[in-house]
Amino acid sequence: MVQGSEAVDVTRMSLRGDGWIGYTDHAVYIERDDEKIKIEEEHVEQLALRSLRWDLAVLGALLVGVGGYVAVTRNPLVGVAFAAFGAVTLYRTYGDRYELIIRVQNEPKPVTVHPTYPVECHETLVEHIGPAG
Numbered sequence: 001m002v003q004g005s006e007a008v009d010v011t012r013m014s015l016r017g018d019g020w021i022g023y024t025d026h027a028v029y030i031e032r033d034d035e036k037i038k039i040e041e042e043h044v045e046q047l048a049l050r051s052l053r054w055d056l057a058v059l060g061a062l063l064v065g066v067g068g069y070v071a072v073t074r075n076p077l078v079g080v081a082f083a084a085f086g087a088v089t090l091y092r093t094y095g096d097r098y099e100l101i102i103r104v105q106n107e108p109k110p111v112t113v114h115p116t117y118p119v120e121c122h123e124t125l126v127e128h129i130g131p132a133g
Contacts, residue, residue, distance in 0.1 A: 021115060052094075064087055
């Protein structure tokens, strides 16, 4: 993974929020929030698309349910707190849906982005760059 700015003709796709992800025949480029990342094709180990973090979605739904039950039967203040925390968890989980994950050699954490059109972006990158997972 290289950070920097080089003049290259890049095919771009927009990200949710701000920025873009692009590719050439030899690299993936990401620009978001004043951060520019270049990942060489040979360093990409895996490209994956995660539709939703189901563990957090289920946890959030359970918290809302338990909070509602506790608010009705036991302690309204504690129940509302649980339900509110669950609702915030669901909101944040929904905001992180369709996350494109790029695993890079010799990097402990993958690079993650949220494309505007995630399925098309994933298919295009797999076609031009490499390994799907």
